[in-house]
Amino acid sequence: YEAKKTQRGLQLFNHEINESFQRKVVLEYELRKALEKKQLSVYFQPQLNIQSGAVLGMEALVRWQHEQLGFISPGEFIPIAEENGLICQIGEWVLREVSHHISLWQTEGLQVPSIAINISPREFINVGFVNTIQSIIKETAMNASNFVFEITESIGIDQLDGVIKKLNALKEIGIQVAIDDFGKGYSSLNYLKHLPIDILKIDKSFIDGINDDVNDYVIARAMIQVAHGMGMKVIAEGVETASQIEKLKQLECDIMQGFLISKPLPADLAASFLRNNDRMLH
Ligand code: C2E
Ligand code: MG
Ligand code: MG
Numbered sequence: 001y002e003a004k005k006t007q008r009g010l011q012l013f014n015h016e017i018n019e020s021f022q023r024k025v026v027l028e029y030e031l032r033k034a035l036e037k038k039q040l041s042v043y044f045q046p047q048l049n050i051q052s053g054a055v056l057g058m059e060a061l062v063r064w065q066h067e068q069l070g071f072i073s074p075g076e077f078i079p080i081a082e083e084n085g086l087i088c089q090i091g092e093w094v095l096r097e098v099s100h101h102i103s104l105w106q107t108e109g110l111q112v113p114s115i116a117i118n119i120s121p122r123e124f125i126n127v128g129f130v131n132t133i134q135s136i137i138k139e140t141a142m143n144a145s146n147f148v149f150e151i152t153e154s155i156g157i158d159q160l161d162g163v164i165k166k167l168n169a170l171k172e173i174g175i176q177v178a179i180d181d182f183g184k185g186y187s188s189l190n191y192l193k194h195l196p197i198d199i200l201k202i203d204k205s206f207i208d209g210i211n212d213d214v215n216d217y218v219i220a221r222a223m224i225q226v227a228h229g230m231g232m233k234v235i236a237e238g239v240e241t242a243s244q245i246e247k248l249k250q251l252e253c254d255i256m257q258g259f260l261i262s263k264p265l266p267a268d269l270a271a272s273f274l275r276n277n278d279r280m281l282h
């Protein structure tokens, strides 16, 4: 009986693997057509000055809406796109799409804050990466200072020299650099020491526990101190409660982003958010 039970368990297990494998195959196939079929869009999540409430930036987050499969989260399809290289096309599309919205908003007379764009390691390591970015910015008549590029530590500590060169090239153009999800992976102080980073984003996992877990609290505090000591600004990501804001204020964190302030918004609602914010401050 036990053997049978195990076998049945294995069958279920195999069945699950098969299903998730099949879904991956389907998603990969469908993702290749998603751009053409205009199934992708960009949402924007506001980033606020913790003290004044002014909008200092917005993070661009890609969304995929499929006719049959419905909404597919970036957490699921970005890794697939990274694996098969589609992320490069998607990344270029995101930059163009963001530029398009920035110019629409500026034409409307809105104060557009800097827009943060997530850059995958796979895009970043391309030899032509900086040139591609430069030509898109030129082509879309953007100001490079409109953009912050968010990278993660997975960008490759083993080729530190190459990474530093590329980041410096971006900074020369006028693009700011943020390190995303800091503290989550093999984050190393070595990164902060060597990379020309303007903004440190504390990973949500530390913000989650900032009030109840002493370890999260002291780690967040230390990150803010180190970042400030090195002349960086600090963003807390995933802020969900008012008491988290209180703690972050005490710790002199600079910028907050999270569902409590706003979920990521489609472009039209992001514009409304900017409009209201303009009104509030004047
Ligand atoms: P990320 O860059 O760390 O983005 C933050 C994620 O946290 C977003 O998830 C956002 O919706 C979510 N978030 C923000 N505030 C809160 C909060 O208060 N509570 C909770 N529970 N979540 C919050 P999203 O949009 O699903 O994106 C997931 C990841 O996918 C991103 O993590 C980023 O790594 C990647 N991604 C998204 N868009 C792009 C893109 O255009 N290019 C690349 N390369 N990666 C992207
Ligand atoms: Mg990000
Ligand atoms: Mg993040």
Ligand code: MG
Residues within 6 Å of the ligand: 181, 204
């Ligand atoms: Mg994250």
